[in-house]
Amino acid sequence: MRIEKCWFCSSTIYPGHGIQFVRNDAKIFRFCRSKCHKNFKMKRNPRKVKWTKAYRRLHGKDMTQDSTFEFERKRNRPERYDRNLTENTLKAIKTIDKVRSRREAKHIETRKKGKKAQLMREAVKELEQSISLVKAPSVLKEDKSYTLPKIKVKVSQAEAKNQPMEE
Amino acid sequence: MHVEVTTPTQQQQRTFIQMRTVLKVVDNSGAKKVMCIQALKGKKGARLGDTIVASVKEAHPNGKVKKGKVVYGVVVRAAMQRGRCDGSEVKFDDNAVVLVDKQGQPIGTRVFGPVPHELRKKKHVKILTLAEHIA
Numbered sequence: 001m002r003i004e005k006c007w008f009c010s011s012t013i014y015p016g017h018g019i020q021f022v023r024n025d026a027k028i029f030r031f032c033r034s035k036c037h038k039n040f041k042m043k044r045n046p047r048k049v050k051w052t053k054a055y056r057r058l059h060g061k062d063m064t065q066d067s068t069f070e071f072e073r074k075r076n077r078p079e080r081y082d083r084n085l086t087e088n089t090l091k092a093i094k095t096i097d098k099v100r101s102r103r104e105a106k107h108i109e110t111r112k113k114g115k116k117a118q119l120m121r122e123a124v125k126e127l128e129q130s131i132s133l134v135k136a137p138s139v140l141k142e143d144k145s146y147t148l149p150k151i152k153v154k155v156s157q158a159e160a161k162n163q164p165m166e167e
Numbered sequence: 168m169h170v171e172v173t174t175p176t177q178q179q180q181r182t183f184i185q186m187r188t189v190l191k192v193v194d195n196s197g198a199k200k201v202m203c204i205q206a207l208k209g210k211k212g213a214r215l216g217d218t219i220v221a222s223v224k225e226a227h228p229n230g231k232v233k234k235g236k237v238v239y240g241v242v243v244r245a246a247m248q249r250g251r252c253d254g255s256e257v258k259f260d261d262n263a264v265v266l267v268d269k270q271g272q273p274i275g276t277r278v279f280g281p282v283p284h285e286l287r288k289k290k291h292v293k294i295l296t297l298a299e300h301i302a
Contacts, residue, residue, distance in 0.1 A: 013255075015253045015254075015255070016253040016254030016255055017254070017255060018255055018256075019248060019255060019256040019257070019258065020255065020256070020257050020258075020302075021257075021258055021259075021260075022244075022257065022258070022259050022260070022281050022283075022302040023260055024244075024259075024260045024261065024280055024281070026280065026281040026299070026300035026302060028302055
């Protein structure tokens with residue numbers, strides 16, 4: 001018994017779940033549910049479908065490089081049964097899981113960092129562009145409290161004088 | 168040369184292997200295509216791993232099996248999905264058959280492409296040992 005990964009969304013497939021498709025060159029495509037199977041039949045690329053793990057990894061949404069992923073590797077050589085080893089593994093699973101969830105939370109925090117400045121910038125832009133929805137432009141001329149303070153910039157270059165038209 | 172499409176469009180609803188289903192022969196018995204004329208088990212037709220009676224529609228000029236002969240065959244690949252013992256399902260690209268005699272011994276000496284491990288349950292171990300890939 002082995003817990004497989006879905007070809008489309010990379011979620012785990014527990015025994016007895018899903019469907020597998022064997023191509024004529026003996027490549028096996030496993031799917032966790034009919035949703036993933038249907039998307040495969042529609043020839044969708046999992047890297048372009050937003051809810052898949054492949055998309056999230058590709059676009060930097062999820063943590064991709066971490067030493068904790070090493071533990072979840074597929075090993076084709078069966079391990080000889082050893083009670084101590086099993087016990088240690090069970091203990092390690094808890095620790096590794098804790099470490100990973102902590103690192104993932106940190107990853108999300110760092111991703112969120114630039115967001116505040118971006119929101120501020122967007123808010124300023126919106127205020128400038130669509131203040132007329134709240135106050136008519138004529139009112140704004142009298143009451144300055146709705147607009148941002150204007151910054152005066154000195155123009156060093158003297159304006160060219162208008163030449164009188166030649167008759 | 169017949170070019171295989173790696174992932175054919177599978178919008179068609181796949182169903183049982185029944186009378187007049189044309190199947191590919193994936194061994195070196197000499198037959199290329201056979202048409203199912205009787206499924207030996209099941210009311211609706213044959214599925215993955217079942218045995219059928221078929222008539223040879225296309226054959227290589229100097230093979231063991233000649234065109235027009237009535238042969239027995241084991242369905243080693245079926246496009247219709249089939250439940251596995253653990254509850255999941257498996258399906259293949261095409262419908263393919265390996266020709267056997269009445270006792271269940273394969274006529275050819277080679278089997279091409281993937282075959283399901285369920286053949287062991289059906290007592291076709293010989294086909295499994297000849298196969299390249301077991302899915």
